[in-house]
Amino acid sequence: MKSNISFVNAYIAFFIIHTSQIGMGILGVPRIIYLEAKQDAWMSILLSGLYISLITWIMISLLNKYENCNLYEIHEILFGRFLGSIINTFIVIYFIAANYSIIIGYIELSLTWGYEGFYEWGATLVLLLLTIYAVSGGFRVIAGICFLSFIMTIWLVFVMYQPLDSIKFTRILPILSASPSELMKGVFKSSYTMLGFETLYFIFPFIKEKNKILFFSQLAVWFTTLLILFSTVISILFFSPKELERHIWPIVSMISSVHFPFIERFEFIAVSLWIIVIFPNLCTYLFISSKGVKQIFHLKQKHGIWIISIIILITSLFITKRVDNNLFFDQVSQVGFYLWFIYPIFLYFISIIKSKIFSRS
Amino acid sequence: MKKCFILLCSLLCTACMPPDKTLERQGISTIIGYDLLDEDTYKGTISLLQFDRKEEKTSVTISAVGTTSKQIRQRLEQQTSHDITSGQLRTILFDKDMTEMLGIASFLDTMQRDTSIGALIFLAITNNAEDTINNNNYEEFPDMGSYIYQLLDKHERKEMLIDSNLHDFFSSLYDIGIDPTLPIIANKKGVAPYINSVALFKGDKMVGSISLKKTLFIKLFTKREAFLGDITFNIPVEVLEKKGVTLVEKIKGDKFNITIRPIKYRGKIEFSKEEAVNLNATISVSTIELQPAVTFKNKESIKKLEQILEEELNKELGDILEVFRKLEIDPIGIGRKIKSIRKYSNTNEEDLREKYSRLKFKPNITIEIKRTGAVD
Numbered sequence: 001m002k003s004n005i006s007f008v009n010a011y012i013a014f015f016i017i018h019t020s021q022i023g024m025g026i027l028g029v030p031r032i033i034y035l036e037a038k039q040d041a042w043m044s045i046l047l048s049g050l051y052i053s054l055i056t057w058i059m060i061s062l063l064n065k066y067e068n069c070n071l072y073e074i075h076e077i078l079f080g081r082f083l084g085s086i087i088n089t090f091i092v093i094y095f096i097a098a099n100y101s102i103i104i105g106y107i108e109l110s111l112t113w114g115y116e117g118f119y120e121w122g123a124t125l126v127l128l129l130l131t132i133y134a135v136s137g138g139f140r141v142i143a144g145i146c147f148l149s150f151i152m153t154i155w156l157v158f159v160m161y162q163p164l165d166s167i168k169f170t171r172i173l174p175i176l177s178a179s180p181s182e183l184m185k186g187v188f189k190s191s192y193t194m195l196g197f198e199t200l201y202f203i204f205p206f207i208k209e210k211n212k213i214l215f216f217s218q219l220a221v222w223f224t225t226l227l228i229l230f231s232t233v234i235s236i237l238f239f240s241p242k243e244l245e246r247h248i249w250p251i252v253s254m255i256s257s258v259h260f261p262f263i264e265r266f267e268f269i270a271v272s273l274w275i276i277v278i279f280p281n282l283c284t285y286l287f288i289s290s291k292g293v294k295q296i297f298h299l300k301q302k303h304g305i306w307i308i309s310i311i312i313l314i315t316s317l318f319i320t321k322r323v324d325n326n327l328f329f330d331q332v333s334q335v336g337f338y339l340w341f342i343y344p345i346f347l348y349f350i351s352i353i354k355s356k357i358f359s360r361s
Numbered sequence: 362m363k364k365c366f367i368l369l370c371s372l373l374c375t376a377c378m379p380p381d382k383t384l385e386r387q388g389i390s391t392i393i394g395y396d397l398l399d400e401d402t403y404k405g406t407i408s409l410l411q412f413d414r415k416e417e418k419t420s421v422t423i424s425a426v427g428t429t430s431k432q433i434r435q436r437l438e439q440q441t442s443h444d445i446t447s448g449q450l451r452t453i454l455f456d457k458d459m460t461e462m463l464g465i466a467s468f469l470d471t472m473q474r475d476t477s478i479g480a481l482i483f484l485a486i487t488n489n490a491e492d493t494i495n496n497n498n499y500e501e502f503p504d505m506g507s508y509i510y511q512l513l514d515k516h517e518r519k520e521m522l523i524d525s526n527l528h529d530f531f532s533s534l535y536d537i538g539i540d541p542t543l544p545i546i547a548n549k550k551g552v553a554p555y556i557n558s559v560a561l562f563k564g565d566k567m568v569g570s571i572s573l574k575k576t577l578f579i580k581l582f583t584k585r586e587a588f589l590g591d592i593t594f595n596i597p598v599e600v601l602e603k604k605g606v607t608l609v610e611k612i613k614g615d616k617f618n619i620t621i622r623p624i625k626y627r628g629k630i631e632f633s634k635e636e637a638v639n640l641n642a643t644i645s646v647s648t649i650e651l652q653p654a655v656t657f658k659n660k661e662s663i664k665k666l667e668q669i670l671e672e673e674l675n676k677e678l679g680d681i682l683e684v685f686r687k688l689e690i691d692p693i694g695i696g697r698k699i700k701s702i703r704k705y706s707n708t709n710e711e712d713l714r715e716k717y718s719r720l721k722f723k724p725n726i727t728i729e730i731k732r733t734g735a736v737d
Binding site: 112113114126129130133166168170171173174177238239240241242243246253256257259264265267 | 366367369370448473476477479480481524528529531532533534535536537694697698700701702703706707
């Protein structure tokens with residue numbers, strides 16, 4: 001089994017984790033956290049980043065104990081084949097749901113920005129076919145996509161310098177007026193945007209230098225946190241409270257005040273370009289979920305990819321309305337929070353307890 | 362398999378495009394104006410650019426009546442063979458009566474909701490939007506929309522006007538503790554429309570106006586880098602003498618006129634403990650015109666001249682603050698400043714307005730004459 005694992009360098013982990021984290025969430029996150037923590041939303045993000053940094057460390061400590069195993073295999077080792085498969089099935093369902101939430105989120109955005117009238121299932125089909133094609137290429141192709149996506153889109157950060165002209169610093173004051181519980185609610189709501197670091201559980205076996213991976217995954221997590229922090233702070237300073245509470249995608253609305261002499265309406269470019277930002281998300285999630293199907297049902301990974309894609313396509317016929325989507329994102333983010341913010345700690349302790357028991361006997 | 366797959370993908374991807382838009386078939390609206398007819402019906406007027414070379418006229422204006430902005434647009438479509446698009450919409454004009462009586466926020470909802478309209482379109486107020494758009498004097502521009510856009514854009518770029526685009530308007534309308542302002546465009550027969558004054562809003566309703574020159578006091582405290590505009594003072598000679606400003610030679614007349622140009626400024630609103638607001642500002646200026654041409658003797662007399670100018674400005678600022686207080690509006694954003702203090706961060710809009718009406722204002726502008734041009 002080890003023979004067909006293709007290795008990549010440790011620094012690639014930075015690109016994979018970072019691009020999996022950044023996706024549809026960042027466009028709407030300033031509003032979602034603002035609704036909870038008001039002008040202290042940025043603190044929730046910092047706290048969330050700090051927490052994820054800790055979780056990443058715990059994840060790597062666990063993975064180091066079971067070298068060359070991904071989470072699915074660890075589950076089977078820890079809980080046995082039957083119980084492990086049940087948990088793995090649950091994780092696969094989560095990844096399928098997360099994958100669909102990204103697809104429908106992007107489709108909703110692009111339909112609002114200029115493509116109104118197109119069928120949701122048609123757009124889903126296009127995105128799915130692209131993803132299937134990429135994932136069929138194997139892990140190295142996905143790693144390449146993540147790298148390219150990062151290089152091709154990171155310059156969008158510099159577009160933000162134009163909104164900087166009309167920001168008002170008093171809007172972020174007074175600092176620390178939100179109560180701790182409001183801040184924690186903000187952390188909870190930030191999960192949808194921050195999720196993506198869990199890919200570490202699944203890409204770990206593919207990385208060549210295991211000792212360097214902690215550094216690069218921490219780098220990725222903090223880079224993402226800073227990026228989200230930056231966009232949230234700018235949004236808070238740029239929009240008045242009521243405005244920020246109204247806009248579904250504050251970042252896109254903010255970019256709509258960006259203009260160049262040769263492009264009057266830059267947000268249309270940004271929205272179209274965003275497909276490159278979400279593409280790595282789709283690829284990694286499809287890859288991980290198909291890997292899970294392979295592990296549970298002993299199918300070929302290729303068949304897993306097709307089965308999952310068909311499930312997503314069928315879903316796209318039903319969940320398409322704004323209100324439904326919102327509910328769906330909320331569910332995914334809640335499940336994601338418990339699964340990847342809380343569960344890794346339990347898993348780590350279970351593994352410690354189990355190894356202690358075994359070493360005694 | 363793979364080849365078929367790539368073919369399928371490319372077919373799908375190339376087919377996903379919105380219906381084609383031929384330039385000649387487009388009716389590109391550059392300006393839209395709304396007039397109030399009665400209670401619930403409005404008249405919308407748009408100016409469309411013509412692209413057909415054979416036509417002599419470069420633009421067409423059409424009007425329609427309706428209750429919502431999009432209904433008006435639907436009815437406008439009935440009057441033209443062109444496909445009306447709002448991607449190039451640059452200015453929205455509102456009738457003065459409508460802004461005073463009904464407010465304009467409800468009309469602007471569609472501008473935010475509709476993604477084909479950008480956040481950078483200008484808003485302005487005029488006496489009768491239909492007449493303004495139908496005015497035929499628009500310099501060398503192809504239509505009224507382009508002319509008014511250039512007029513406002515030039516002012517915005519040179520920072521002579523307070524920001525008046527859609528985003529700025531919303532951002533101060535929805536912010537607690539600041540009220541928006543918009544330019545007023547005057548329209549007279551035989552001349553091109555021009556910027557006349559600046560409208561003051563309470564919420565989304567217009568309640569008064571101030572002259573363009575007076576906006577310098579608003580800019581001083583709301584923007585960090587703007588062009589304040591030249592300031593001219595007419596000072597009686599006695600005042601100069603009384604203050605002890607010594608000149609190299611004596612002035613013959615009894616008036617002394619000076620125009621200064623602000624180079625840099627820094628404005629700060631300070632809220633002191635005893636419920637008073639200090640409006641501190643320092644402006645460094647260069648003198649650009651003196652009538653009669655005189656030379657100041659020494660450093661002290663320049664300092665004294667600075668003091669005279671400061672007093673003058675402080676008095677003007679005090680007056681304008683009283684005007685604002687009488688109208689119960691706060692375009693400078695004092696309320697916002699108060700709200701940013703921890704103690705008052707939870708006050709709601711009504712309490713803030715009530716508090717605002719009781720505040721003591723202490724204008725404190727400092728002027729520093731930095732340059733005097735090529736002559737002393």
